[in-house]
Structure formats: structure tokens, C-alpha cells
Amino acid sequence: MPAETLKLADGPDSVWSNLRIAAAQASAEEPILASFLNAAILRHDRFQDALAYRLASKLADAQLDAMLARDVVEQAIAADPEIARRAAADMVAIEERDPACQSFLQPFLYFKGFLALQAHRVAHWLWSEGRDIFAFHLQSRISERFGVDIHPAARIGQGIMIDHATGVVIGETAVVGDNVSLLHGVTLGGTGKTDTDRHPKIANGVLIGAGAKVLGDIAVGEEARIAAGSVVLKDVPAHCTVAGVPAEPVGGRCHEPARTMDQRLDPSD
Known part of the structure; x- marks a missing residue:
């Protein structure tokens, strides 16, 4: 199914299929990025797993290494499947509305508005679980990493595009x-x-x-x-x-x- 025909209701599976196709094509076109694309997308079995890996790679810092960050993101997604479903809807929205978006690769790998919002969804889950300190840590990291400051308690729907985001x-x-x-x-x-x-x-x-x-x-x-x-x-x-x-x-x-x-x-x- 071409990316442009996807609808918000199609969910992570449809987005995942299109994202993998785009990653494979990009890997063939730019072999120098093949190992990066494999690690970020192609080696994973599900959209949820790739999303956890990508967010962890962006959120890791001296206080929270990548493995621990990934554990937290995976825990959040497992407890609240809406996180992955809304992330997929956001990608569909970006592909539809942003003429600079050539495929799902751009938001998933590079667009800081998308990445900041998905990291916020994890922070919001932590907040809802009463883990305020950890939620604030992620808020701070999101602000440092992406130039976007979203309080963990803020409630945000699906199909969101935060363009440029700074x-x-x-x-x-x-x-x-x-x-x-x-x-x-x-x-x-x-x-x-x-x-x-x-x-x-x-x-x-x-x-x-x-x-x-x-x-x-x-x-x-x-x-x-x-x-x-x-x-x-x-x-x-x-x-x-x-x-x-x-x-x-x-x-x-x-x-x-x-x-x-x-x-x-x-x-x-």
C-alpha cells in the first residue's frame, strides 16, 4: 500500500510495512547508511520495537544509558499500546501534510517534532504512573535534545504534526x-x-x-x-x-x- 493512501486508522502494522520498504530502498541507494538503517529499522520485527530503539538512541545520556532508556520505552509501549498507535497516526499525518516528507523515513529517523512528541508520550505514561521524577528527567532530555519543551502532564491526541518544532x-x-x-x-x-x-x-x-x-x-x-x-x-x-x-x-x-x-x-x- 503506497504511503500516501494510508489513513490514521490503519495503525502501526501498515505504517511498519511501508517504513521497512523505504528503509530497504534507502539502504540500497546509500550503502554507507546501511548499518544505521538496519539497526534503526530493518533488524526489528515490529514498529513498536523499532520505535523503542530509535527513541532510546535519542534520549540516552550520562544518567540513562541507551539500554536502560530502551527498557523504559518498551515498558511504556507494552503497558499503553496507544503510544505506538498514536505514533503511527502522527507519521501518516506528517507524510500527508508536509511536502518536505518524502517517505516515512524522514519523520521516524530525523524529524525532531515527531521524535519529541513520541518521547513525550513515554514521559506522559511515566507521569500517569506516578513516576514524576523520571518523567521530569525525560522532559529535560527532550528539551535539550530537540529544543521542544512539553510538560509530562500535557495531554496530546493523535495525527499531530509539529513542523520544524524548534x-x-x-x-x-x-x-x-x-x-x-x-x-x-x-x-x-x-x-x-x-x-x-x-x-x-x-x-x-x-x-x-x-x-x-x-x-x-x-x-x-x-x-x-x-x-x-x-x-x-x-x-x-x-x-x-x-x-x-x-x-x-x-x-x-x-x-x-x-x-x-x-x-x-x-x-x-
Whole structure:
């Protein structure tokens, strides 16, 4: 099945088949990378195993060697199969939305937005198990390794694309729905020191442009669009485009902005 025909519901097995084909082709085209591609993908039997290996290789540091990191990731995936299923859905979303993505190889091996998000899913599992210190350790490592800072408690759906990813910050009580696209420099932050809900709730299908700041316990409605550089301080209705500092409604009704990635305020331009 060609990668472009995959759907989010197809799950890890369909993604795994296509990823292995892409890895084998790349290995034949670039023999110098053959051992790397074998270690990262081809020698594994399942998507889950390859994902654990790849994340461990990125998260290992002086305090947590690669073998121990892999054990933790494998434990998380075994306890919560949604981690692998959501990772596969994220890869399908990236392949669909990002014209720079030539195959599943790019996000799985190289795209730091994808890798940071999957590492966050492991940290979130640790958090939900009451292993806060370990979760914070992974958060710190993710920030150091990928330039992305996501609190372990933040809840994030599937079919997510975090494009370029540098400087993305997602706070503790933030919630991100399914099929959302975020670009670099996005902040889902708070506006004060309260220890209750203080971060945004992003509904399904939202597109948030580069450098946008969404602040406070506010709701961004389904398939809304936030223009690059905007500062959002109040609720955004569904299917609405907002822009500016502070952001206000502009333009017409949005339809699937996270999928189309169309950031023009006037589609006729």
C-alpha cells in the first residue's frame, strides 16, 4: 500500500510495512547508511520495537544509558499500546501534510517534532504512573535534545504534526486534540502563577502558525486557524481564523486547516 493512501486508522502494522520498504530502498541507494538503517529499522520485527530503539538512541545520556532508556520505552509501549498507535497516526499525518516528507523515513529517523512528541508520550505514561521524577528527567532530555519543551502532564491526541518544532512549548494543563498541526515557536502557555487549569485547550483539526502564543485556560474551537505571530488571549470559535496582537477574527470560515496547511488569510491571494 503506497504511503500516501494510508489513513490514521490503519495503525502501526501498515505504517511498519511501508517504513521497512523505504528503509530497504534507502539502504540500497546509500550503502554507507546501511548499518544505521538496519539497526534503526530493518533488524526489528515490529514498529513498536523499532520505535523503542530509535527513541532510546535519542534520549540516552550520562544518567540513562541507551539500554536502560530502551527498557523504559518498551515498558511504556507494552503497558499503553496507544503510544505506538498514536505514533503511527502522527507519521501518516506528517507524510500527508508536509511536502518536505518524502517517505516515512524522514519523520521516524530525523524529524525532531515527531521524535519529541513520541518521547513525550513515554514521559506522559511515566507521569500517569506516578513516576514524576523520571518523567521530569525525560522532559529535560527532550528539551535539550530537540529544543521542544512539553510538560509530562500535557495531554496530546493523535495525527499531530509539529513542523520544524524548534521552540515549541506546551504547558502542564494544556490539552491538544486530534489532527492538529503546530509550527515552530508555538507556545501553549499560562498567564499567571495559578496552580489550577492555566493552559489552552485545543480542539481537533486546529492549525497554529509559527510563533503564535496561545495563553491561558482558553478554548480554541474545532478546525480553527491561528495566524503566525499571533497572541491569543481569549476563546477562538470553531472554524474561525484569528490573527494579530491581540488576536481577533479575520477572513472567512476555515475548513480542515491542519490538513491543508493553508496559512493565507485570503485564499484568493
